[in-house]
Amino acid sequence: MEVAGRSGSGRGAFGGDPEKAVADHFGTVYVQRNPDAQDGPEAFVGFVKYLRGEYPDLRLDIKRVIAEGDMIVTRSHLVLTAPHAPRH
Secondary structure: OEOOOOEOOEOOOOOOOHHHHHHHHOOOOOOOOOOOOOOOHHHHHHHHHHHHHHOOOOEEEEEEEEEEOOEEEEEEEEEOOOOOOOOO
């Protein structure tokens, strides 16, 4: 599943609409396991906007989703290409 492009619910958080993704898919508690990001839905939106600003060509591919009870875990591959970096 590619989140940077179209997903089942639209463009997705990393594809340009993190507020809609949070409203559609997040509960009131969001725990971020990335040490560079804070917990909480609002922090997630801010982190996505920061990443999209720094890396406009950002791409996030979800490789696996595991759900148990009220916990959802994703394994993903994030590609960050600096705007000035040559493309291959």
